[in-house]
Amino acid sequence: ATGHAPMSYDELDAIRAQGIGAIVNLCGEFCDLHEIEDSSGFDVYYLPVVDEHAPDLEAMERALDWMDEAIYLDKKVLVHCRMGHGRTGTFIAAYLLRRGFDFKAAERTMKGRKAVPATYDQRRFLKKYGKQVGPLQTAAPRIDNRPATAVDTVITAYHYLLARFDEVWPAAEECCGRDDHPCCGRPFDLQLIESMHLSQVINRQLKQKKRQEVIDRAFALAGRLKELHQLHPGLAKEQIAAKAKGEDLTCPLLEEGACLVFTDRPPRCRYWGHAADDERLATLQLAIDGLSRQAYRTLTGQEPPAAPLCFSSADTISGKFVELYFRAMLGRTE
Structure with a gap:
């Protein structure tokens, strides 16, 4: 404009x-x-x-x-x-x-x-x-430098999904990421559609300097988690966090006690504290899995792997999840 x-x-x-x-x-x-x-x-x-x-x-x-x-x-x-x-x-x-x-x-x-x-x-x-x-000779020039993708419709569907569940679970007066942050010291995993959405939010909403600070913190957290995984092989991130008491595993998006992307934080954060056996959580997770599989098909033209494709919160925030996604697409897991 x-x-x-x-x-x-x-x-x-x-x-x-x-x-x-x-x-x-x-x-x-x-x-x-x-x-x-x-x-x-x-x-x-x-x-x-x-x-x-x-x-x-x-x-x-x-x-x-x-x-x-x-x-x-x-x-x-x-x-x-x-x-x-x-x-x-x-x-x-x-x-x-x-x-x-x-x-x-x-x-x-x-x-x-x-x-x-x-x-x-x-x-x-x-x-x-x-x-x-010099003018572009090999293709028609374009003002927009972003690659066109049909996955935006899937991300829009994810927005509607969260809006629907926000109506089911209205925010309490004290919310994780605003007035309190009980879940912000525990690294977690995100499915593909969640990672894509969170990455988009970080890119759009944070100023350049702040975005780089967050990315640097995410890389540092990912490095420390890798060391802890080597010390405790086979354990999930939540289990590692429980064993690593005293370690600073704070979410890179937490700053001065508040989440930098509070209104767009992932479901795991926005619905923190609800009973794990709540049927609505299972319904939400099933919908997220479906949208993640749809995003994979849209991006690759291939059927997604049977197991959900997940990325750590640190890799998502740093942007490294894109590299890991391409590895998974090529069948490489190392």
């Missing part, structure tokens, strides 16, 4: 209501707006550019790298300068050139829009940049 600089908290709220979670701020004249946007919960990249001028090439490349990552992680991004015209249009045109459009194709794509390069300096910069990156 493109637009003008938000000038009030109401405008920031309106941006958030559109599902936008990331902002590229090009305003060189507002020295604190990017800080306000950041403190309002947006993931912000600040690239100050003087009005009617083009950005520094190396600085712009870093900003484009950041936006590439944000789009790949399925975040909605707003690019803005003060009025949403020349600087915004120049940045968007540069992104199109980077994605394989030639200069004329980029112009056609942006024709009729408010955000377009407005000065000779900006157009000269884009022509120079277009020659540097």
